[in-house]
Amino acid sequence: MPTRRTALALTALLALAPPAAAGPQVDRPAPAFTARDADGRTVSLADYKGRTVVLEWTNHDCPFVQKHYGGQAMQALQKKWTEQGVVWLSVISSAPGEQGAVSGPEANRLTQERGAAPTAVVLDTDGAVGRAYGAQTTPHMFVVKGDGTLAYMGGIDDKPSAALTDLKTARNHVDAALSEIAAGKAVSVKTARPYGCSVKYAS
Amino acid sequence: MRLASCLVALAALAAMPAAAQAPRVNPKYADLVKAELVAEPGAVAPGQPFAVGVRLVMKPHWHVYWRNPGDSGLAPEIAWSLPAGFSAGPVAWPVPARIPVSGLVNFGYEGETLLTATVTPPEGLEPGRPVTLRAKVSYLVCERECVPGEASVSATLPVAPPGTSVRPDPRHAGLFAAARAQLPTPAPWPHRVTEEGDTLTLHLDAPGLTREAVADLAFFPYSETAIEHAAPQEVTVDGRGLHVALKRSSLTPAGTITRLDGVLALTERTGDAAVRRAFALGEAPSVPGTAPPSPAAAAPPAAVAPPEDAPAGVWAAALLAFLGGLLLNLMPCVFPVLSIKVLGLVRQSGESLGRVRLHGLAYTAGVMASFLALAGLLAALRAGGAEIGWGFQLQSPLVVASLAYVLFAMGLSLSGALHLGGRLAGIGDGLTRRAGLEGSFFTGVLATVVATPCTAPFMGAAVGFALTQGAAVSLAVFAALGFGLALPFLLLAFWPAAVRRLPRPGAWMETLKGFLAFPLYATVAWLVWILSQQVGPGGLFLALLGLVLVAFCAFVLERARTAGPWGARAGMAAVLLAVLGLGLLVAALDRDRAGAPAIAAAGGPEPFTQARLDGLLAQGRPVFVNMTAAWCITCQVNERTALATQAVTAAFRAHDIAYLKGDWTNQNPEITRVLEAHGRSGVPLYVLYRGPGDAQVLPQILTESAVLAALDRAAPARRAALSSPQE
Numbered sequence: 001m002p003t004r005r006t007a008l009a010l011t012a013l014l015a016l017a018p019p020a021a022a023g024p025q026v027d028r029p030a031p032a033f034t035a036r037d038a039d040g041r042t043v044s045l046a047d048y049k050g051r052t053v054v055l056e057w058t059n060h061d062c063p064f065v066q067k068h069y070g071g072q073a074m075q076a077l078q079k080k081w082t083e084q085g086v087v088w089l090s091v092i093s094s095a096p097g098e099q100g101a102v103s104g105p106e107a108n109r110l111t112q113e114r115g116a117a118p119t120a121v122v123l124d125t126d127g128a129v130g131r132a133y134g135a136q137t138t139p140h141m142f143v144v145k146g147d148g149t150l151a152y153m154g155g156i157d158d159k160p161s162a163a164l165t166d167l168k169t170a171r172n173h174v175d176a177a178l179s180e181i182a183a184g185k186a187v188s189v190k191t192a193r194p195y196g197c198s199v200k201y202a203s
Numbered sequence: 204m205r206l207a208s209c210l211v212a213l214a215a216l217a218a219m220p221a222a223a224q225a226p227r228v229n230p231k232y233a234d235l236v237k238a239e240l241v242a243e244p245g246a247v248a249p250g251q252p253f254a255v256g257v258r259l260v261m262k263p264h265w266h267v268y269w270r271n272p273g274d275s276g277l278a279p280e281i282a283w284s285l286p287a288g289f290s291a292g293p294v295a296w297p298v299p300a301r302i303p304v305s306g307l308v309n310f311g312y313e314g315e316t317l318l319t320a321t322v323t324p325p326e327g328l329e330p331g332r333p334v335t336l337r338a339k340v341s342y343l344v345c346e347r348e349c350v351p352g353e354a355s356v357s358a359t360l361p362v363a364p365p366g367t368s369v370r371p372d373p374r375h376a377g378l379f380a381a382a383r384a385q386l387p388t389p390a391p392w393p394h395r396v397t398e399e400g401d402t403l404t405l406h407l408d409a410p411g412l413t414r415e416a417v418a419d420l421a422f423f424p425y426s427e428t429a430i431e432h433a434a435p436q437e438v439t440v441d442g443r444g445l446h447v448a449l450k451r452s453s454l455t456p457a458g459t460i461t462r463l464d465g466v467l468a469l470t471e472r473t474g475d476a477a478v479r480r481a482f483a484l485g486e487a488p489s490v491p492g493t494a495p496p497s498p499a500a501a502a503p504p505a506a507v508a509p510p511e512d513a514p515a516g517v518w519a520a521a522l523l524a525f526l527g528g529l530l531l532n533l534m535p536c537v538f539p540v541l542s543i544k545v546l547g548l549v550r551q552s553g554e555s556l557g558r559v560r561l562h563g564l565a566y567t568a569g570v571m572a573s574f575l576a577l578a579g580l581l582a583a584l585r586a587g588g589a590e591i592g593w594g595f596q597l598q599s600p601l602v603v604a605s606l607a608y609v610l611f612a613m614g615l616s617l618s619g620a621l622h623l624g625g626r627l628a629g630i631g632d633g634l635t636r637r638a639g640l641e642g643s644f645f646t647g648v649l650a651t652v653v654a655t656p657c658t659a660p661f662m663g664a665a666v667g668f669a670l671t672q673g674a675a676v677s678l679a680v681f682a683a684l685g686f687g688l689a690l691p692f693l694l695l696a697f698w699p700a701a702v703r704r705l706p707r708p709g710a711w712m713e714t715l716k717g718f719l720a721f722p723l724y725a726t727v728a729w730l731v732w733i734l735s736q737q738v739g740p741g742g743l744f745l746a747l748l749g750l751v752l753v754a755f756c757a758f759v760l761e762r763a764r765t766a767g768p769w770g771a772r773a774g775m776a777a778v779l780l781a782v783l784g785l786g787l788l789v790a791a792l793d794r795d796r797a798g799a800p801a802i803a804a805a806g807g808p809e810p811f812t813q814a815r816l817d818g819l820l821a822q823g824r825p826v827f828v829n830m831t832a833a834w835c836i837t838c839q840v841n842e843r844t845a846l847a848t849q850a851v852t853a854a855f856r857a858h859d860i861a862y863l864k865g866d867w868t869n870q871n872p873e874i875t876r877v878l879e880a881h882g883r884s885g886v887p888l889y890v891l892y893r894g895p896g897d898a899q900v901l902p903q904i905l906t907e908s909a910v911l912a913a914l915d916r917a918a919p920a921r922r923a924a925l926s927s928p929q930e
Contacts, residue, residue, distance in 0.1 A: 023453045024453065025453055061348065062348075062349060063343075063349060063350065063351045064349075095305075098347065099347065099348045131306075134453065136274045136275055136307055137274070137275045153453075153454070154454060160277060161277065162277070162343060162351040163341075163351075191428070191453075191454040191455075192454070193427045193428050193454065194275075195275070195277065196275060197275055197276075197345065197348070197349040198274060198275035198276070198304045198305070198307050198309070198345070198347075198349075199275075199307070200305070200347060200348075201305040201306055201307075202305065203304075203305035203306075203347075
């Protein structure tokens with residue numbers, strides 16, 4: 001009986017706690033989603049339970065995305081981590097007709113041309129996944145741990161610029177977070193300011 | 204046809220990787236931004252700082268970004284290459300606009316902008332050898348799509364011989380004047396931030412503002428990760444100032460923001476125009492072309508000591524309330540209840556000591572709950588009042604007079620001249636006899652209610668205080684008051700043996716009650732003193748007459764209590780009339796406010812009266828008249844930036860121009876006539892009289908140079924007389 005009463009009291013306290021900020025929050029469960037990839041297959045976050053998942057918002061015509069692909073940095077990061085069992089989802093939330101919007105075959109061709117190595121390219125044409133995550137920019141990065149909690153969200157690195165030369169000196173927050181997760185350590189930088197072009201949602 | 208579409212498809216295919224690798228050569232993106240470097244003066248004077256600006260002209264609908272670009276984008280960067288010995292200050296960022304892009308919001312500039320900075324040349328410059336200033340500007344320009352760009356800009360200027368004054372380059376005068384007008388000025392009010400859940404509220408202590416006077420408000424934070432840029436910004440105005448509710452960014456953990464600096468832009472509706480204003484909260488851009496200000500001067504004086512809900516004040520108030528709560532226990536309606544209840548618990552129920560302690564805790568919870576509920580109710584009332592435009596504050600004579608009347612009535616009740624809620628007290632005894640923990644809890648609640656006849660005087664003071672303070676302060680005060688009231692019972696429940704040491708109830712309690720009326724009378728005296736600074740002698744007389752009416756009400760009520768049904772009805776009628784009279788008095792009081800003695804500080808401007816103006820003009824002295832009001836933002840800004848400056852004060856003295864200031868805060872009719880005479884329906888109004896019938900009206904937005912030029916023109920004869928001995 002006393003335990004039940006305590007539980008009730010705790011529930012009441014939780015109900016009184018301030019409401020969480022909208023959008024995802026680090027150390028909380030990442031928003032679930034189901035969408036189609038470039039090959040028409042269904043992709044769900046729930047499918048990857050137990051594995052670390054990276055979400056990369058992208059738009060191949062955005063100069064900031066071009067900085068990271070032009071310098072081969074994004075491709076290298078994708079290869080390095082997918083080889084270690086990490087799931088890498090490149091998400092395109094551009095609405096049809098907007099910059100960066102591509103069909104499935106076009107997306108696959110882009111992957112091939114750029115030598116990219118994502119696990120899948122998610123075509124989020126209605127922007128539902130983007131809005132669930134509050135994705136603002138391309139690139140905008142999210143790292144979800146195997147237990148489904150969000151471990152990192154924000155910019156890909158700490159040098160907000162479109163200049164290739166900044167790649168060398170920047171701290172790549174995603175690489176750092178993945179390394180820490182792989183080593184069983186706590187993620188030291190959990191959020192950073194996202195930078196880049198705006199995600200081209202339907203207006 | 205088919206061939207054509209094939210060709211288009213081929214071209215598109217070919218363009219794709221090309222675009223991916225070299226977006227900058229795409230002709231679609233040509234000439235998005237035209238950049239140039241402009242300097243304000245026509246020549247460089249050695250050692251004399253001057254303003255330069257990078258002018259960016261964007262293609263229609265394209266924008267570049269502010270220092271915090273908002274949800275996406277990137278602020279422009281300027282890398283200077285200056286001749287040896289030259290140095291450039293930081294960019295002074297003009298006020299940005301909110302630029303929405305499908306659900307996101309950016310902060311930036313459309314059309315064109317001038318990013319100004321101050322360049323300081325060295326002392327030893329060789330006249331005759333022109334200098335060239337160069338800069339590399341990197342920017343990101345976006346419409347829906349974004350394109351990074353870079354421009355190398357330069358400007359070449361001749362060097363003026365030392366000692367000569369350089370003139371502004373007439374080609375750029377308009378550009379720089381417009382850029383300066385776009386710079387935020389240091390805010391005249393202190394600001395602070397509070398956090399509740401995921402809402403950050405920015406408070407500006409700007410008392411006297413009205414909600415109707417403020418429109419199109421936007422806050423631009425310097426930090427990129429403080430708030431959700433696209434979230435709506437809810438504005439409220441109450442007696443204490445302006446409050447903007449913002450949403451904390453999910454990138455920032457709760458409880459980490461203690462300061463929120465940035466730029467607040469708003470449109471103020473003055474009587475005659477709508478004026479766009481921008482204020483820097485915290486760090487402010489220095490006006491380009493002036494020597495870099497010393498750090499002390501740069502900090503807005505208001506921001507140095509933001510009056511938080513001063514913790515010391517809260518503690519003092521809570522301590523006083525706690526003592527007041529303790530004192531309540533000695534009141535005739537509480538004390539007997541207290542000892543009977545405790546004794547009853549200990550003797551009759553024969554319960555274990557632990558059980559008795561639980562009863563003590565339940566009682567305490569009951570008392571605290573009632574007090575906190577009352578505080579919550581008051582906070583809600585206060586918020587509701589603020590919403591519909593009431594300001595519960597001591598600045599309002601209406602509030603001060605009402606408080607004085609309430610406290611006076613309470614004092615009369617303590618003195619025994621009036622008996623309030625006598626019937627309620629009887630209920631108490633029955634209720635305290637209930638058993639069980641709930642019984643003790645409700646005894647606590649009811650002890651609070653039942654004790655009202657005695658506690659009301661103290662509650663009156665606490666309520667009055669709470670209404671003029673923030674919710675946190677009033678909660679603290681009421682919690683302390685409740686705890687004070689509950690503490691003796693709690694202590695007795697824990698150490699029942701102490702009951703024997705309590706003094707017996709008796710006549711001494713009535714004496715104490717009578718004595719306690721006097722602190723209340725003293726408070727009334729203090730309130731009347733406050734009132735005497737807010738209203739004229741006529742108003743003060745009315746206010747004191749109101750106290751007489753309150754005493755009369757008490758007298759009639761007491762008589763009616765003992766009279767028959769007819770007497771009671773007549774009494775009620777008399778009281779109603781008296782209350783009506785009180786209402787009229789208080790309302791009349793509000794209209795008869797004092798003039799403006801406060802602003803007539805020694806050495807400063809004199810208060811305006813038409814007689815004084817006529818007298819000065821008859822003496823042949825030029826007169827500058829400033830019609831202002833406490834709630835007029837534009838007036839305050841003009842005074843800080845263009846009227847109270849050292850140069851202007853010196854010019855008033857040098858030209859022997861009298862300075863009259865009219866305070867229209869309370870709608871002085873004499874000032875209203877002057878406003879009407881100049882076709883205005885509101886302040887600010889600035890008039891410079893060179894003589895009777897020779898008046899010049901200055902613009903509503905003043906600059907220091909415009910005021911100096913006007914003052915110079917106002918006294919040509921005197922200036923000639925002053926300067927002739929030197930020539």
